Amino acid sequence: MTRNADRTEIHSWLDTTSGIVLMLLGVQFLTGILLAFYYVPSTYHAYATVEFIEKTVSSGAWIRSLHHYGSQWLSLFLFLHVIRLFLNEAYVHSNTHWIASVVLLGLVMAGGGTGYSLPWDARAFFSTRIAEGLVGGLPFAGRLGRLWLLGGSEISTLTLSRFFAMHALVIPGLIVGVIVWRRLTFMNSQRNAIAAGLMFVALALWCLKFHAPLGPTTAQMGAEYAPRPGAQFLWLYQSLKYVPGGLASIVGLVLPGIALLLLVFLGRLRGARLIGGVVLGGGALLIIVMTTAAYVSA
Numbered sequence: 001m002t003r004n005a006d007r008t009e010i011h012s013w014l015d016t017t018s019g020i021v022l023m024l025l026g027v028q029f030l031t032g033i034l035l036a037f038y039y040v041p042s043t044y045h046a047y048a049t050v051e052f053i054e055k056t057v058s059s060g061a062w063i064r065s066l067h068h069y070g071s072q073w074l075s076l077f078l079f080l081h082v083i084r085l086f087l088n089e090a091y092v093h094s095n096t097h098w099i100a101s102v103v104l105l106g107l108v109m110a111g112g113g114t115g116y117s118l119p120w121d122a123r124a125f126f127s128t129r130i131a132e133g134l135v136g137g138l139p140f141a142g143r144l145g146r147l148w149l150l151g152g153s154e155i156s157t158l159t160l161s162r163f164f165a166m167h168a169l170v171i172p173g174l175i176v177g178v179i180v181w182r183r184l185t186f187m188n189s190q191r192n193a194i195a196a197g198l199m200f201v202a203l204a205l206w207c208l209k210f211h212a213p214l215g216p217t218t219a220q221m222g223a224e225y226a227p228r229p230g231a232q233f234l235w236l237y238q239s240l241k242y243v244p245g246g247l248a249s250i251v252g253l254v255l256p257g258i259a260l261l262l263l264v265f266l267g268r269l270r271g272a273r274l275i276g277g278v279v280l281g282g283g284a285l286l287i288i289v290m291t292t293a294a295y296v297s298a
Helices: 002-014 017-036 046-055 060-087 095-115 122-136 142-150 157-182 190-209 231-240 245-264 272-297
Strands: none
Touching: 017 060, 017 157, 017 190, 046 060, 060 095, 060 190, 060 231, 060 272, 095 157, 095 231, 095 245, 122 142, 122 245, 142 157, 231 245, 231 272, 245 272
16 A cells, blocks of 8 residues: 555656646746847847846846756756656547647747857857758758748848747747647646746756856857757757768758657557657657767767
8 A cells, every 4th residue: 555655656746747847938938038138139249148148137147047958958848748648648638738748849949949049159150050951951842941041042130030039939929829728737736836846946056057158259269169059959960960961851850840740640640659659769769869979979
C-alpha cells in the first residue's frame, strides 16, 4: 500500500511539467515586454540598444538573461510535457490538449529561432544567414520564401523588422490564441505551483550567474570567433554538418514540420503509439546525440 502511495506521489510530481511551462511562458512574455521598451529593430541600432540594456538599464542584463535562458528551458520542458502527455495517451483521452501542446512546441521553437537574430551581433547575423539558406532551399516555395523573409534580395533593416514582428507580435499572438482556444488550465494543483516556483528560483539564480551572450558585431569579429546557436538549436546546427547542402532545407525544416504534423494528427492514425514513440523517441535521441557532439567538438 505504501509503495503504491509513493508511486502515486512520484507520478504526481512528474505531472508538474504543465505548471513549469506556464511559468516559463509568463517569464517570456513579461521579460519580452520589458526588453521591447528599449529595443530598436534596425541593423544600425539593434546592437547598440541591446548593449544599452546590458550595461545601463537597471537589472537589464538579468532581465535579458531571463528571456534568453527562459526560452531554452521552455523548449526543454514543453518537449518533456509532450512526452508526458504521450505516455498518458492524451492523444486519445484529451486530444485537444495534446494538439495544443504540440502546436505550442512548434510555436516556441519558431519564437526562439526568430529571437536569435534580434541582438544583431555576429552570432545573430550568421543565424540569419542560416535561416535564409534553409528557407531559400525549400522545394517550390524557396525563392519566394527567402524574398519574403528578408524583405528583399539581401539582409537589411527590413529583415530584422520582420524577425522582430514575428518574434514579438505574430508568434506570441498565436501562442495566446492556442491557450485561449484550449482554455489550458496548467496550474491545476498545489504541486504545479510549487514546481513552477522552484523552477523560477533556479532560473533566476542561473541568470544571475550566467548572463545571456552578446558577441561582437560582424565588423568587430575576429577570425578566431566561432558563432554558436542557443542550446535548443545546437542539435539542428550540428545535424546540418552531416548532410549535403542541397538536403539542408529538408533536414532543417521539412522533416521537423512533418514530425509535428504527425504528432498533431496522432490520435487519428493507425498504430498511433508506435508512430508517436518513433517520432518522439527518435527526436529525443537525435537531440541528445547531436547536442553532445556539438559540445564535444567545440
